[in-house]
Amino acid sequence: MLSSTSGHDSLESAGAAGPVLRFENVHLAFDGLAVLRGVSFIARRGETKVLLGEAASGKTLLLKLALGLQRPDSGAVWVLGQPVSDLPESRLFALRRHIGMVFQESALFDSLSVRENVAYRLREEHELTEDTIEQRVRRALSFVELEEAIDKMPGELSGGMKRRVAIARALSSEPEVMLYDSPTGGLDPITSTTIMELIIKLRDENNVTSLLVTHRLQDAYLLATHVWDTQNRRLRAAAPERSHTSFLLLREGKVWFDGDGHQLMNSGDDYVKTFME
Ligand SMILES: Nc1ncnc2c1ncn2[C@@H]1O[C@H](COP(=O)(O)OP(=O)(O)O)[C@@H](O)[C@H]1O
Ligand SMILES: [Mg+2]
Numbered sequence: 046m047l048s049s050t051s052g053h054d055s056l057e058s059a060g061a062a063g064p065v066l067r068f069e070n071v072h073l074a075f076d077g078l079a080v081l082r083g084v085s086f087i088a089r090r091g092e093t094k095v096l097l098g099e100a101a102s103g104k105t106l107l108l109k110l111a112l113g114l115q116r117p118d119s120g121a122v123w124v125l126g127q128p129v130s131d132l133p134e135s136r137l138f139a140l141r142r143h144i145g146m147v148f149q150e151s152a153l154f155d156s157l158s159v160r161e162n163v164a165y166r167l168r169e170e171h172e173l174t175e176d177t178i179e180q181r182v183r184r185a186l187s188f189v190e191l192e193e194a195i196d197k198m199p200g201e202l203s204g205g206m207k208r209r210v211a212i213a214r215a216l217s218s219e220p221e222v223m224l225y226d227s228p229t230g231g232l233d234p235i236t237s238t239t240i241m242e243l244i245i246k247l248r249d250e251n252n253v254t255s256l257l258v259t260h261r262l263q264d265a266y267l268l269a270t271h272v273w274d275t276q277n278r279r280l281r282a283a284a285p286e287r288s289h290t291s292f293l294l295l296r297e298g299k300v301w302f303d304g305d306g307h308q309l310m311n312s313g314d315d316y317v318k319t320f321m322e
Contacts, residue, residue: 063126065090065222065254066111071120071130073106080106082298083120090221091252091289093244095265097320098295104258107295108224111256112144113137124222142170144222145215149230151207153199153214159186160195163214170218185213189243205236212243223247225257229264241267242280248289249273262321265292269306285310294320 064087073081080103088094096104109115110122113129122130127140153162163182167173173181186192189209199207208228215223228244229237241264247253249272259265267280268290274281285306292309294302294317302309302317312318 064088064123065092065125066094066256067121067123068107068110069121069123071110071117071122073103073110073115073117079298081117084295084298084300085120086293086300086303088254088256088291090254091248093248093255093257093268093290095268095290095292096256096258096295097265097292102295103298104295105226108146108226108256108258111222111224112141112146142166142218143220144224145218145220147208147211147215147223147225147228149227151204151211153207153210155199157199158195159191159197159199159202159210162199162210163217165214165217167217181217181219182213185216186210188216188246189213203236204232205239208232208236208240209243212240216247221254223253223255223257225255225259227258227260229259229261234263237261237264238267242273244268245271245280246273250275265306269309 066088068084068086071081071084072079084107086094096107098104106115110117111124111129113132117130121128124140125143127136129137129140132140154165160182163185164178167178167181183192183195186195189212191206191209191213194202194206199210202210225244229240232240244255244257245268248255269285269288270282271280272283272288288306291305292302293300296316302312302314309317309321
């Protein structure tokens with residue numbers, strides 16, 4: 046069971062026992078206009094939940110709620126056993142160290158080198174030594190296969206490389222939870238696939254729990270039908286039931302569909318079918 050806990054150690058154990066992410070009957074309106082009207086779902090450790098829905102259906106809001114950047118009008122959001130929707134700002138700050146974020150814009154600091162961009166979040170933690178920071182930065186860059194770019198400036202990188210640096214930055218604190226908002230937005234199809242490959246590697250090798258917003262059905266399909274083959278260092282086709290990926294489709298503020306890739310692709314629901322075309 047999830048419970049309200051304080052302190053670093055209990056945070057980890059609470060996350061291991063129950064779902065890593067839990068939304069419970071979340072309602073949220075702006076200026077009297079209801080955007081979320083009772084959204085409930087969970088994501089278990091190692092699971093990627095793909096958030097689908099038309100523009101303005103509330104996908105980005107779900108990510109902001111998970112970060113505690115937005116509070117629900119009613120209902121609750123739990124991350125790693127912590128009641129995000131009720132935590133004071135000081136406790137949210139500590140919790141966010143366990144959460145990595147990747148947004149479409151990459152949002153790198155143009156005046157900082159790749160090394161300093163990736164180190165940015167680690168420096169906020171203050172207590173780490175330079176050696177530890179350098180080690181973590183290199184580990185994160187090596188995960189995205191960009192160690193050789195460590196001394197480059199963002200202006201020298203391609204769009205795909207920037208996105209990989211953004212992923213490395215999110216990984217620097219070795220988060221248990223990742224939130225991706227259109228991580229392949231604005232990239233060409235081949236580069237998009239390399240980004241999705243990293244996301245799948247994180248899911249399967251590191252057991253990271255994620256929420257991922259995407260407009261590209263190809264991304265959703267790849268997540269549902271492939272796993273990371275650790276031995277051969279590449280993607281391998283797998284049944285949707287084995288890919289640790291589920292799908293949530295928002296419609297009119299409610300969860301219209303929540304299930305795995307097989308259920309999604311075989312759904313008889315007209316709205317789901319139209320959405321998947
Ligand atoms: N801070 C805010 N103030 C007012 N309206 C907001 C705010 N954040 C989101 N909204 C509205 O909520 C709806 C859902 O937004 P969003 O989650 O960004 O949609 P999307 O599914 O496209 O990511 C939109 O209509 C948006 O205008
Ligand atoms: Mg959005």
